Amino acid sequence: MKLATLKSHGRDGQEGRDGKLVVVNRSLTHYVDVPTIALTLQAALDNWQLLAPSLEGVYSRLNGGEEKNCKVFQANECMAPLPRAYQWVDGSAYVHYLELLAKVRTGQVPADLWTDPHIYQGGSDKMIGAHSGIEVISEEAGVDFEAEIAVITDDVPMHVSSEQAPQHIRLISLVNDVTLRHLIPDEFAKGYGFLQSKPATAFSPVVITPDELGDAWRENKVHLPLISTLNGKLFGRPNSGMDMTFDFAELIVHTAKTRQLTAGTIIGSGTVSNQDSSVGSSCIAERRMLEIFARGEATTEFMKFGDHVRIEMLDSTGESVFGAIDQYVIEHAISEEEVRYTSAFE
Numbered sequence: 001m002k003l004a005t006l007k008s009h010g011r012d013g014q015e016g017r018d019g020k021l022v023v024v025n026r027s028l029t030h031y032v033d034v035p036t037i038a039l040t041l042q043a044a045l046d047n048w049q050l051l052a053p054s055l056e057g058v059y060s061r062l063n064g065g066e067e068k069n070c071k072v073f074q075a076n077e078c079m080a081p082l083p084r085a086y087q088w089v090d091g092s093a094y095v096h097y098l099e100l101l102a103k104v105r106t107g108q109v110p111a112d113l114w115t116d117p118h119i120y121q122g123g124s125d126k127m128i129g130a131h132s133g134i135e136v137i138s139e140e141a142g143v144d145f146e147a148e149i150a151v152i153t154d155d156v157p158m159h160v161s162s163e164q165a166p167q168h169i170r171l172i173s174l175v176n177d178v179t180l181r182h183l184i185p186d187e188f189a190k191g192y193g194f195l196q197s198k199p200a201t202a203f204s205p206v207v208i209t210p211d212e213l214g215d216a217w218r219e220n221k222v223h224l225p226l227i228s229t230l231n232g233k234l235f236g237r238p239n240s241g242m243d244m245t246f247d248f249a250e251l252i253v254h255t256a257k258t259r260q261l262t263a264g265t266i267i268g269s270g271t272v273s274n275q276d277s278s279v280g281s282s283c284i285a286e287r288r289m290l291e292i293f294a295r296g297e298a299t300t301e302f303m304k305f306g307d308h309v310r311i312e313m314l315d316s317t318g319e320s321v322f323g324a325i326d327q328y329v330i331e332h333a334i335s336e337e338e339v340r341y342t343s344a345f346e
Helices: 041-046 048-063 095-105 181-189 210-216 248-255 284-295 336-344
Strands: 002-006 020-024 030-033 087-091 119-122 134-136 147-153 169-176 227-230 233-236 265-268 308-312 325-331
Touching (some): 002 041, 020 041, 020 048, 041 048, 119 248, 169 248
Parallel strands (some): 087 265
Antiparallel strands (some): 147 265, 227 308
């Protein structure tokens, strides 16, 4: 099943914060509104066992051409699947990438790198759609994309077992976990981790149930290449199922070790990375690290205003699975209110 959250407007004409849930057909060409089943994706997740069969029925009829009220699907009308999520945590399941980082930063690799997942808790009050701009104040922040995969869970009990954890994976999404690289050193120096260096995260137009992947979903991993292009040129296509040290079940177990997870929790894989560097990278930082190891210096620049990144996954027939994350870097427009606020303190 494929689901999306489309922009919606209230009676006052204002855009709703949480959008409206729709069912999208397999080829991503048409959709159906489902207000009688669930108004939002969060509402569907809150009552998944009860509502999922009805959503599946709509999906089946839509793919069979039996839904008369379907409309043309346009990805640029999508919000993030969960425009404001109860929880967003991001792991770094591809330890090869973490190992490169550790070698560049300190020259030493932590002993627990391969045995204990590294996960941070990100801001989830404002998630953005696949066609939203990467809005930043300055290019000097070191703007980078990070192509990832994420799962969305239902309610997960505290201290869930590795055998039970996969049963709580309800949906899968692509992610662009934007990072401002030049802000990271000062934040890490405080010993508290990411905050300002992690602006709004973007998600694919469509989320899918694991069964949509067929044989490509196994071992709690997605075994397909994740394709990233930067300004129209292929940047990387590492296989998401390869070199994933910690699968999604293990990430769930780690996250729920000391607390329950509520329905709508999003857990990211971290930057998809393969040890075979010939397949390219899923972020600029990794390419820069490889350049340092190969030639002694990094030559690839971080993103500038107007730069364009596209992140997509194709199935074995070449069809887009989630639709594409398609974003441009844009400069934050300072509002009159911000100008007045700043002037008051000058």
